[in-house]
Amino acid sequence: MEEKNLSGEESLKLxxxxxxxxxxxxxxxxxxxxxxxxxxxxxxxxxxxxxKKLISFPFHxxxxxxxxxxIQGWVQYKEEKKxxxxxxxxxxxxxxxxxxxxxxxxxxxxxFVNAGYVIVTIILFLTGFAVFITGxxxxxxxxxxxxxxxxxxxxxxxxxxxxxxxxxxxxxxxLVWLIPGxxxxxxxxxxxxxxxxxxx
Amino acid sequence: xxxxxxxxxxxxxxxxxxxxxxxxKQAEFTFIKEKTNSTAGNLSVQVQKLxxxxxxxxIKEFKDNYPNTTCKITQKGIKAFEEYVKALQQxxxxxx
Numbered sequence: 001m002e003e004k005n006l007s008g009e010e011s012l013k014l015x016x017x018x019x020x021x022x023x024x025x026x027x028x029x030x031x032x033x034x035x036x037x038x039x040x041x042x043x044x045x046x047x048x049x050x051x052k053k054l055i056s057f058p059f060h061x062x063x064x065x066x067x068x069x070x071i072q073g074w075v076q077y078k079e080e081k082k083x084x085x086x087x088x089x090x091x092x093x094x095x096x097x098x099x100x101x102x103x104x105x106x107x108x109x110x111x112f113v114n115a116g117y118v119i120v121t122i123i124l125f126l127t128g129f130a131v132f133i134t135g136x137x138x139x140x141x142x143x144x145x146x147x148x149x150x151x152x153x154x155x156x157x158x159x160x161x162x163x164x165x166x167x168x169x170x171x172x173x174x175l176v177w178l179i180p181g182x183x184x185x186x187x188x189x190x191x192x193x194x195x196x197x198x199x200x
Numbered sequence: 201x202x203x204x205x206x207x208x209x210x211x212x213x214x215x216x217x218x219x220x221x222x223x224x225k226q227a228e229f230t231f232i233k234e235k236t237n238s239t240a241g242n243l244s245v246q247v248q249k250l251x252x253x254x255x256x257x258x259i260k261e262f263k264d265n266y267p268n269t270t271c272k273i274t275q276k277g278i279k280a281f282e283e284y285v286k287a288l289q290q291x292x293x294x295x296x
Contacts, residue, residue: 006210006211006212006215008288008291008292009292011210011215011288012285012288012292014212014215014216014219015215015219015285017219018216018219018220018223018235018236019219019220019222019223021220021235022219022220022221022223022224022227022235023223023224025224025231081263081264084227084228084230084231085224085226085227085228085231086224086225086226086227087223087224087225088223088224088225090225091225
């Protein structure tokens, strides 16, 4: 870009073009979503088998999620560092998911008073809400659709207040993290070979 | 009454840089260079001018053992950019 005096029209065109360029930036490898989704899927299936007494386990399988949080947090941190641009959309989505994780931990405190399977229902609602909002903010239609399905699953969970509720959580893990994770991963690979940013 | 266009913003590369930064929270120098299709030397000079005017904040840090520069628009920069766009619109209306 050379330095030259711009006319009024040229200035407005340049402003529009640059704003469009900046808003089109998107960097997501999908790796942290895949790690998280796969871990929840494994833990929920193990928890279901464990509570059905089909397998024996030295501790509750959900405790396996503790190291996963640290691993996923580390992967997320690494991914964030690779981003050349931090958009306002990224920032708002980060706030939504921070709120989701804090609310999930708060809901898990129900275990202290043996609140039972209703805790899973609360987590299902929180997941549906977070995914729906993320979809609206990022204009990613899959997430809007998926968030609606998750909210329906959460409603169904009121009628499944037994060990089978873990299977609903497993369905959520596949819909919310695994499928979008693989979609993002495939876009990322295409983007890497094509050398352009992904535009959603 | 017609307002004069801000001379700091009325330059192609500086205006392009500001337009990129107005729509994001922060952006790396390499990203701005790539999108504006400018040379590192020229962009450095223009970024420095914007910094001196208080329109942008320049953060220098190390990323994976390499120096990395990140730019972020300031409140003063946002205000100047908004005024520039208003003045530009006014100017174009007068011209019509």
